Amino acid sequence: MAREQLLTRVFVELADTLVADFDVIEFLHLLTERCVQLLEVDQAGLVLADQTGRLRLVAASSEQTRLLEVFQLERDEGPCLECYSTGRPVVAADLAAARDRWPAFTEVALRRGFAAVHSLPMRLRDQVIGALNLFQAEPGALDTDSAALGQGFADIATIGLIGERAAREQALLSQQLQTALNTRVLIEQAKGMIAERAQISVDQAFTAMRTHARNNNHKLTDVAAAVTRGDLVLDQVTPGGRRNTDGQRK
Amino acid sequence: MVIKDEGRAARVWALIAGFAGAEAVSVGHVCRAAVPVTGTDGAALSLVTAPDRRTLLHATDGAARRLDDLQFGLGEGPCVDAWRQGGPVLVADLGSVEAMARWPWFAASAVEAGAGALFAFPLQAGAIRPGVLVLYRAQPGLLSDEQLADALVFARAALTVTLDTVGSDGVEGRSTPVASGWLGQDRAEVYQATGMVAVQLDAGLDEALARLRAHAFTTDASLAEIAQQVLDRVLRFTPDGTGGSDAE
Numbered sequence: 493m494a495r496e497q498l499l500t501r502v503f504v505e506l507a508d509t510l511v512a513d514f515d516v517i518e519f520l521h522l523l524t525e526r527c528v529q530l531l532e533v534d535q536a537g538l539v540l541a542d543q544t545g546r547l548r549l550v551a552a553s554s555e556q557t558r559l560l561e562v563f564q565l566e567r568d569e570g571p572c573l574e575c576y577s578t579g580r581p582v583v584a585a586d587l588a589a590a591r592d593r594w595p596a597f598t599e600v601a602l603r604r605g606f607a608a609v610h611s612l613p614m615r616l617r618d619q620v621i622g623a624l625n626l627f628q629a630e631p632g633a634l635d636t637d638s639a640a641l642g643q644g645f646a647d648i649a650t651i652g653l654i655g656e657r658a659a660r661e662q663a664l665l666s667q668q669l670q671t672a673l674n675t676r677v678l679i680e681q682a683k684g685m686i687a688e689r690a691q692i693s694v695d696q697a698f699t700a701m702r703t704h705a706r707n708n709n710h711k712l713t714d715v716a717a718a719v720t721r722g723d724l725v726l727d728q729v730t731p732g733g734r735r736n737t738d739g740q741r742k
Numbered sequence: 743m744v745i746k747d748e749g750r751a752a753r754v755w756a757l758i759a760g761f762a763g764a765e766a767v768s769v770g771h772v773c774r775a776a777v778p779v780t781g782t783d784g785a786a787l788s789l790v791t792a793p794d795r796r797t798l799l800h801a802t803d804g805a806a807r808r809l810d811d812l813q814f815g816l817g818e819g820p821c822v823d824a825w826r827q828g829g830p831v832l833v834a835d836l837g838s839v840e841a842m843a844r845w846p847w848f849a850a851s852a853v854e855a856g857a858g859a860l861f862a863f864p865l866q867a868g869a870i871r872p873g874v875l876v877l878y879r880a881q882p883g884l885l886s887d888e889q890l891a892d893a894l895v896f897a898r899a900a901l902t903v904t905l906d907t908v909g910s911d912g913v914e915g916r917s918t919p920v921a922s923g924w925l926g927q928d929r930a931e932v933y934q935a936t937g938m939v940a941v942q943l944d945a946g947l948d949e950a951l952a953r954l955r956a957h958a959f960t961t962d963a964s965l966a967e968i969a970q971q972v973l974d975r976v977l978r979f980t981p982d983g984t985g986g987s988d989a990e
Contacts, residue, residue: 667831670829674829681868685941688941
């Protein structure tokens with residue numbers, strides 16, 4: 493499919509998701525997946541700042557540990573943190589040449605197979621609430637069109653996350669951000685519970701939860717909440733992440 | 743609202759420790775430290791298990807107590823909403839048309855009780871949400887960005903102290919500011935491990951987190967290291983054990 497057609501399709505899909513009562517984490521997850529497809533990068537992840545200004549991952553194109561580990565480091569140094577601090581895009585087209593700039597981050601990112609990173613700010617007026625990060629396995633900068641499209645994705649993520657009303661009201665903005673960050677914690681807890689019950693990895697547990705949400709037309713957040721309450725067990729998961737029962741408690 | 747300040751949590755903990763002096767830190771110290779820093783007139787902290795089930799742990803004055811009583815008595819108000827929704831609810835003017843429309847019973851009573859503005863912060867870590875911290879002002883007015891950022895850290899501190907001092911049966915609690923290690927280390931693997939340990943113990947997530955923290959404390963390891971051992975499946979917890987036990 494031509495890129496333009498693909499772009500149209502993605503735009504419609506994202507707009508469709510942004511209806512009343514949508515699941516913000518699922519929306520952001522979808523957005524990062526589409527970034528990977530459209531911008532031809534290998535991984536994408538969104539970070540938001542918490543109450544002390546530390547960056548926390550809220551959604552990623554994959555929940556692979558190797559990616560999460562890289563984000564963990566972004567709390568202390570890295571393109572993402574720099575982008576958040578300055579409010580400007582940060583491009584590291586060749587991480588191997590950026591060792592002096594971010595020694596610890598570069599070492600882990602390279603070891604985990606990432607050669608280039610783009611970090612794009614999630615801006616709201618004069619504030620920066622987080623950043624969209626694009627990882628590539630090969631060195632190289634995005635072309636102008638892709639970079640602009642990437643920034644468009646970061647802006648859509650911002651609006652999708654906080655909503656039109658919260659964009660105008662500081663109190664609501666704070667509520668939306670805190671709720672999104674807490675939802676992420678809830679999902680991690682649910683991943684752990686499923687991983688232990690089904691004896692699978694936390695990555696597979698996430699896939700199981702997401703698949704269950706999609707198949708049953710439930711919100712990912714609701715599925716995670718049901719898991720933590722003990723209302724949903726999801727212990728019948730094969731290592732491939734596919735369910736072989738509906739996962740409901742018998 | 744998002745202010746980059748790595749030292750904020752440390753500063754807030756130091757303030758709380760100052761109020762505690764030689765005593766173990768309690769939620770009372772958290773409330774009392776929060777009031778001047780956030781430019782409010784009073785604070786209250788309640789344990790909440792359902793919108794109509796709460797236990798007031800501390801109120802800095804009579805109005806704070808009354809505001810807390812009213813909300814849970816009436817079953818409506820910013821605290822009830824904050825607990826349900828999992829995010830702060832900030833009301834700059836309780837006498838406004840919006841506030842009166844949203845909480846008709848509570849807003850009128852709150853103004854009568856002497857409150858102009860009210861800010862409710864849930865104590866939460868994912869599905870663990872043991873209570874709500876509420877701050878009020880006699881006069882209407884928003885929290886400044888700085889005050890809001892501080893208030894969020896106070897809510898975090900209140901969560902830590904609450905989990906320590908009101909632990910589940912059989913789990914000893916320590917309420918030393920040393921525990922602030924967890925406050926700052928909000929890492930994914932800690933929450934994943936919390937979920938795993940809850941299943942191993944067949945217990946709540948709050949108890950699982952308490953056990954993880956206790957184990958980190960007694961083995962002199964960081965919570966992140968202990969969490970990683972659980973994720974790597976080299977450390978398991980058993981319901982009768984006092985700490986973690988190595989697998990096999």
